[in-house]
Amino acid sequence: MQVAVIGANGGIGRRLLPLLDEAGHEVIGVVRSEEQFEQIQERGGLPRLGDLEGTFAPALEGAEAVVFTAGSGGGTGWDKTLMVDLWGARRAVDACEEQGIDRFVMVSARGAANPDAGYEPLRPYLVAKRCADDYLERSALAATILRPTTLTDEEGTGRVTTAFTPQDGGPDIPRADVAATVRACLDNDATIGRTIELYGGDTPVEEAVRPSN
């Protein structure tokens, strides 16, 4: 399957590209600058230019699935949260609908289900993620929404947990394991239509994303 990764040079995107490549997918790595092309190629991806705040849709051409793992990041203002995490995600969903790309995996965030209950300084971010998730859910796309808890740069384990109470933050999760879960979702159509919280844990990702979990 040809999969376009939006945010291919981010913490999760970087780890996702080789996983998709190894699993036999053709990977389009969407990045904002040609300077990042080499890194995308080294990770097994076909680099394409796409700017969530500018020209963007052509980068998805030919893709059969899209992964949204872009984020404005902690170092920019809340205006970028609105323009990238929320509006950019909506534009990505729109572009998929226009181009007939049916499959969409969204990397959201734990707490987006209930921003009012979130850690106060994070609430505006959770609002943006929630609104983007809602937009995707209400679209015609075959969507899976992943909501990982706090991310770390620890080595991946290939194992996660999806079952914690909303009140419990649960164990942090390595970005590598979020990437592995995205890959597992793309290879399992039973994840379509589902929103899955993700924590560090002991269940192999393929098993963890099965509907019984």
Next chain:
Amino acid sequence: MQVAVIGANGGIGRRLLPLLDEAGHEVIGVVRSEEQFEQIQERGGLPRLGDLEGTFAPALEGAEAVVFTAGSGGGTGWDKTLMVDLWGARRAVDACEEQGIDRFVMVSARGAANPDAGYEPLRPYLVAKRCADDYLERSALAATILRPTTLTDEEGTGRVTTAFTPQDGGPDIPRADVAATVRACLDNDATIGRTIELYGGDTPVEEAVRPSN
């Protein structure tokens, strides 16, 4: 009709209260601080405490219609745009659905239809307004969305225009005339389900909000 005005002490809210009062409506003025109670009463409103970022729903109790004209304003950060203009509006819509309040008039902003085409520094605001409008549109409420262009504090004329091309900013509009249009919409059920752009103009507000215009 009992009408709750969210943002009763804002530029449009302040002008709306006496108009609703004179038109025979009972007006609940929702404000964030008891210090504003006297001003609400002077304008013919029944003041109630409600904080869009905190406890809020009880302020709407008994209302048959809600006007949302709150805004975080230009003096606060984009985080407040997310928490008030977007999330607060969604919470207001949710509260109406929960309490069986059917009628909702949203004061949105011109340009929310297409934030990408808006004046760049305003785009994050237009994104927030657009997403709030979409949420309202997709709700079960009987909604009217007003999208006024640049607001002024000029004296009201009771006249507006709704017909300008999206590319044209059109004449600025006094806040008093936006307030008069809100009042006209509440008194005309033919405005339900409609999104109306508003500019300064020559058509009496009652006529301007008729579907033929």
